[in-house]
Amino acid sequence: MLINKKRIAFLGCGNMVQALFPNxxxxxxxxxxxxxxxxxxxxxxxxxxxxGKAVKSLFDLPPCDIYVFGFKPQTLHKVFADxxxxxxxxxxxxxxxxVTFSELEEASGLKSLYRLMPNTPSLVGExxxxxxxxxxxxxxxxYFEHIFNGLSKTIELETEEELDTITxxxxxxxxxxxxxxxxxxxxxxxxxxxxxxxxxxxxQTLLGAGKMLVEASEPPAKLRxxxxxxxxxxxxxxxxxxxxxxxxxxxxxxxxxxxxxxELKKNSKV
Numbered sequence: 302m303l304i305n306k307k308r309i310a311f312l313g314c315g316n317m318v319q320a321l322f323p324n325x326x327x328x329x330x331x332x333x334x335x336x337x338x339x340x341x342x343x344x345x346x347x348x349x350x351x352x353g354k355a356v357k358s359l360f361d362l363p364p365c366d367i368y369v370f371g372f373k374p375q376t377l378h379k380v381f382a383d384x385x386x387x388x389x390x391x392x393x394x395x396x397x398x399x400v401t402f403s404e405l406e407e408a409s410g411l412k413s414l415y416r417l418m419p420n421t422p423s424l425v426g427e428x429x430x431x432x433x434x435x436x437x438x439x440x441x442x443x444y445f446e447h448i449f450n451g452l453s454k455t456i457e458l459e460t461e462e463e464l465d466t467i468t469x470x471x472x473x474x475x476x477x478x479x480x481x482x483x484x485x486x487x488x489x490x491x492x493x494x495x496x497x498x499x500x501x502x503x504x505q506t507l508l509g510a511g512k513m514l515v516e517a518s519e520p521p522a523k524l525r526x527x528x529x530x531x532x533x534x535x536x537x538x539x540x541x542x543x544x545x546x547x548x549x550x551x552x553x554x555x556x557x558x559x560x561x562x563x564e565l566k567k568n569s570k571v
Contacts, residue, residue: 308365310335312380313372314347317396320424321417321452322369326351328451329444335362338372359384368411370395374565381408392441398468399565401461402435412436415445418464418472419453428453429471433464465566469558482507 307329311318314336326334334353336344344355356362359380364387372380374397386393386409393411402414418431430453437445449455458464482503489499513524529535 305331307332307367308335308363309333309367309369310337310362310365311344311347311353311369311371312337312359313370314338314343315371315373317419317421318369318371319343319347319350320421321396321419321428321430323347323350323424324452325448326353328448335365337362364388364391366391368393368409370397370405370409372397374398374400375568377404377408381410385410392437392445398472399465399562401566413438413441416461416464417449418468420472420475422475423453430455431458431464431467431471432456433458433461465562466559468562469555473558478507 309325309332311322311334315338326332334348334351336348336351336353336355337359338344341355341357347353348355366388368386368391370377370380370393377397377400389410390413391411392413392415393405393409394415394417395405396417396419397405398418400416402416405414405416406412413436414434415437416433420428420430422428423430430449432449432455434457456467458467482500486496486499486503489502490496494502510524514521517524519527525539529539
């Protein structure tokens with residue numbers, strides 16, 4: 302059962318944990334935080350960020366109210382091979398892609414669980430996170446709603462299948478835009494523009510376009526058409542992309558992501 306002064310344990314403190322959770326202590330100033338990683342390096346680093354304590358062993362953890370699973374999905378059974386949370390009423394919060402509630406419960410022994418699919422823009426206050434839950438007690442809902450909405454923009458999903466479906470779009474999506482930015486900035490630099498200027502041009506263009514997508518009522522195709530004059534520069538670029546099969550390339554690439562997700566699901570059961 303959650304008590305007023307919560308104890309929260311982070312099992313794994315990698316990039317996604319550090320992107321999503323660095324402000325949890327500000328949203329709940331009374332909480333006590335504990336961090337663990339096998340090498341201890343990132344545990345110490347993240348403990349410093351959130352004002353917590355790094356432990357050298359899982360068995361050094363006190364009974365906690367919340368356990369955040371931030372390790373690699375394929376290490377689930379290794380992490381819980383000997384260690385099990387002693388507080389069976391604790392709530393598990395999982396960042397593990399493709400690992401189901403049933404697998405999480407079987408491995409950890411916890412029955413109250415969240416699965417999250419966040420993304421790294423949470424680090425700058427612009428994250429998008431899918432949230433799916435199982436057996437969360439009523440008294441805990443308000444707390445987690447406060448925490449999750451304070452860390453990222455959120456969408457609550459009814460099923461695990463929906464959470465898995467959004468993974469290659471919002472979860473992995475920032476990487477695609479970073480790759481587009483890299484290509485555009487590199488080409489701009491190759492044509493004589495200073496690197497700092499090229500990066501700023503491309504970054505602000507992506508930021509502005511993203512803001513228009515969020516705030517405008519028009520669909521993306523209409524926003525695209527609003528930029529495109531017949532016979533102009535934009536039309537020439539878009540026609541070239543169409544001729545080279547950009548949409549097909551993207552759809553097949555995202556399908557590869559879904560296929561990989563299916564493989565991870567199979568591997569997590571081994």
